[in-house]
Amino acid sequence: MNKYETALQRIDAAHADDPRQTQTASGPIPYELHYAHKMTSYLTTLQPHATELLRLAIRAQHLRRWEVPRDSYPATKIGYHSWRAGLQRRQAALVEEICVESGFSTEEAARVGALVRKADLKxxxxxxxxxxxxxxxxxxxxxxxxxxxxxxxxxxxxxxxxxxxxxxxxxxxxxxxxxxxxxxxxxxxxxxxxx
Known part of the structure; x- marks a missing residue:
């Protein structure tokens, strides 16, 4: 496997740990793995020739999200935004680590992390x-x-x-x-x- 395939496999393995299941046409699947596949499907529709780094960021959008439930923050608008910002930072750090361990440079991994954080959206x-x-x-x-x-x-x-x-x-x-x-x-x- 090349570095992209290795990173993708590691991201999906992390998603597969999600204890929550959702029903699909082919049977039950861990929810975050289902979500990641949906993300990839829509990326293919919008941008079929997306770079590997964008494809990895798309796939890692909710990386291990279930480990930080919404109710672990106050049920307020500030609590919601703090939860979202904390998730983005955590998910970005996790995927950057996966990318480096899979053979990507630190600069490439940082780009994937920045995309997951939506750092340059504005x-x-x-x-x-x-x-x-x-x-x-x-x-x-x-x-x-x-x-x-x-x-x-x-x-x-x-x-x-x-x-x-x-x-x-x-x-x-x-x-x-x-x-x-x-x-x-x-x-x-x-x-x-x-x-």
Missing amino acids: QGDPDTQTLEDVACLVFLDDQFDKFETDLGDEAKMVDILRKTWGKMSERGREEALKIKLSENAQRLVGIALNG
Whole structure:
């Protein structure tokens, strides 16, 4: 195996440790491994010739995320943002270590880590924007209905949808409009985009 294949295998092995399972057409699979495969699938749609470093960052987006549950931080807006920032730093450090151990240079590993942290999103880095688009697409496609049910607040959900839409590029939005959503999700998206 080359260094990319080695790193990818190590990332997937980490995802496979997730004790949470989700049901797929081919049977149960650890949730984060399922999520990582969804991320890769949307990356292939948006940017089929993505660099190895972007592909690794996409695959490592939620690396060992289940180990730091949301309720380990206060149930406040500041708590949420602290949790997200802490996760990004932790996931970036983990994937950088995997990349170096797999044969990538420290500079290459640092680039993967920066992408996972979304460090250059506001500076217009196209790879970071692609990662953001992919994460938003997976949220809409795979997580929306459960999130909406758990949240139980239509006004907040519409606000989240507006913020999600605002994070996406035009290319990402085009792909989002192709997603087959549940009837309720379609209704809420309609309110978010037209309200």
